[in-house]
Amino acid sequence: MAGGCVIGVDLGGTKLLAGAVDADLRVHHRAHRLPRVRDTAALVDLVVAEVREVQQAAGEEVRAVGFGIPSLMDLARGVAVHTTHLPLRDAPIRDLLAERLGVPVVVDNDATCAMLAEHHAGAAMGARHAVLLTIGTGIGGGLVVDGRIVRGAVGAAAELGHVVVDLDGPPCQGSCPNNGCLEVMASGSALGREALRVARAAPDSGLGRALAAGTEVTGALCTELAHDGDQAARDVVALIGRRLGVGIASFVNVFNPEVVVVGGGVIAAGELLLEPARQEVARRALRPSRDVVRIVQARFGADAGMLGAALLAMEAAR
Template sequence: MNKVAAECTIGVDLGGTKVLAGVLDADLGIRSRVRHEVAGLSRPDLIDVIVATVEEARRGVADEPVAVGIGVPATFDHSTGRVVRSTHLPLMDLAIEDLLAERLGLPVVADNDATCAAIAEHRAGAAVGVGNAVVMTLGTGIGAGLVMDGEVRRGSHGAAGELGHLPVEPGGLECGLGCPGRGCLETRVSGPALEREAERVAIARPQSELAKAAANGPLRGARVVELAHDGDLAALEALGIVGQWLGTGLVAIANLLDPELVVVGGGLAAAGDLLLEPARSVLRERAMPPAALEMEIIPAKFGADAGLIGASLLARDRAARDGNG
């Protein structure tokens, strides 16, 4: 084993509402983990929280990490390290690698969060040995990392895999900051989408546990998933509707890319088959053969940690390139 593989690296998974940092060892074991909320922060405050989260995780281990990798829900110009589009966070035109490297005193490499998840699952997770796969991350939005002919692909402008911005509902909801579209898939399949659907179902089913939860404050996606696992019919209905919309996205993946495998991760994937089985049903009914029957839909091996682990692997690659091995 070379020196870099034996050293610790830091992986950071930045989402629309949280930042998660972890120190990982050579076996991808997470030795220290720290999470903080970032929803609604200004750019300076967001950067401060990212730095503080990394430093807190760093203090949790005795060994000094050799590099930092960060997955961000954004599109990058990889020649400059700048963010060129960010739908959920105030990061437009930010040279995030240089800024964080200066603040942290370590080499930093950044990439799209779904691409990081794809790297983790393809190198060490559910997609090992698979030539053509899509790794989806379902959280505040939707991302998709693409594995084609055995390689992770980013597209001509680093923007491949923006499945969340596939238009599925003409005249639907506005998508949000950085996207000019309406009725994009992530307005129907995401944590916020599940919360909206759950609020609607709760009104229609006032005697349900879901309605009781809604009466105590805004519903959160994690609570809806928990109630669905407990068997609440209203929560199951809301999750099933979101799952059917996910199936619409899977039909597009099947017909356009024809992968062997779709791996589903991110926070919303905690719903498991309560979300995935309705999606599989839509896929079987509406996709072109043979993908309709042969494309597998499975949970990510690393679950919600896939982005963190993939970012750590990028950091390991960066350290090796910089001559630390």
Template sequence: MSAGCVIGVDLGGTKLLAGVVEPDLEVRHRVFRLAREGRGSEELLDQLVEAVQEVQVAAGRELLAVGFGIPSLVDVQTGVAATTVHLPLRDVAFRDVMAERLGVPVAVDNDANAAIAAEHRFGAAKGTQTAALLTLGTGIGGGIVVDGSVVHGANGGAGEWGHMVIESDGPLCTCGNRGCMEMLVSGSALGRAARRAAEELPDSGFGRARSAGREITGALATELAHDGDPVARDVVASMGRYLGIGLTNVVNVLNPEVIVVGGGVIAAGDMLLEPARRVVAERALLPSRDRVRIVPTRYGDASGMVGAGLLAMDLAGVS
């Protein structure tokens, strides 16, 4: 039998990715699933086990360890998922439960912490001492590196950039607050903005898509923007400006060398990032704003999975 392997799993608010992560960080035997949002924790844990087993069977190798990045505030000492907004994992002893179910050592951290670990060690933040990461998906995940190490905070809750308030009377957030960044800058927010445009501008690309029976989503907004649709480009640029307001706060608080932006929304590329960079250049404090680079992730939507694989490698002593 060939050498053993580790598997990295990235669980998001609506999807999961799993795969064998090799020492050179190449990912093999990927599995993609839509997460069973709205169902119980047992069903979600079952789905994770099934995904890991499917990857292991495809790999045909001994499984040494599994790393998980999950959208939760994780106590990394105990492996308990203390709070989760989008999925039923509140107060689940995730590490111990999954280790028992899988029969191998398990490591777990917040999904964005896993992503910034990958980007800092080998990706877009490599070589930096101070960095931040935002993943723009169903919500916003965030990670921080200071002095070359991932910052977890007192209870594992550091880096929740998505719950910075950037509009005091803004939309109600799932956390109970108003005007949180993730309500204005995320895949969900982009979808909502696209649906408003479809209703208000029936002759726009969004309006025509709705008349044709297409689902109006953030992905459609990105598609139309890349096709040159002016309304879609305006919607993406507006989100980019809100992103810039949030990143201005990150720059002023952390003074990072680089801010890495990932998640599904980053498919909009510079249509999203250029407006954000302009706002940071106008609003952030000197000299921080002149030093910081705002860049996309190196590993794209696989950053969290690669980072989870690194957690598993560290646990298994794989190099």
């Protein structure tokens, strides 16, 4: 990467992924850590160490760094206003990181970054109207309307995971004040909770046997067992897919997108998750929107947020 490189960083609730990225979105060096920290200062230290590790591996001058952060953002000030899964509250994260790194820094919501990557060269490429959901610890949202990324008045738009789908549902995760948000009903965390419930209720299932053997029952384990054919695990994944479809049907009705892109760690379930979601959308969404929308898997998978953050950095480095 002659003339220096840019680094994209995807800071999630349970992962921190950074990479040196070129103009063709090829990742030349990457680092991955788990952000198990208790306060903002420790989180900034961890992020800075990650970026420097990638910079050292790349062996080049870093021209700019982009960060995707799972937060409600005030983009004009570069402030992470409210983050459900990380210790960031009204944190001037852009300026903190720029001061430590000594290079231009740009920040945005992590799901918006994922949408940037998928719209630039992925599953939403060429679409003028698109919705993206990143399903992991929580659920993030990205939105393209009339060919443009939608960020809202200050940068906090498209929090699609916090659309309420069940008025009397369980309390949402973290510090969200709502009940029955899509996030608490259909995220990776929800998948893990449902898998554990079924493991206790069905001791003869693969999930039940795993629990009896002392294995931690997680969403990832449920997905693995579902792919292996365990019916109880498949039923859990299908339930999460149907719940997801309820949310997607609302987004289809509101935004009339050409495509809904589903990414994040839970998409490892593939069609076991997406087909029940499509069936729910077919039952619930209105014509003509339901007749034109495609519901597809993200092209860039777990790298989408990092690549979108790198695209932001490329723009800042021009």
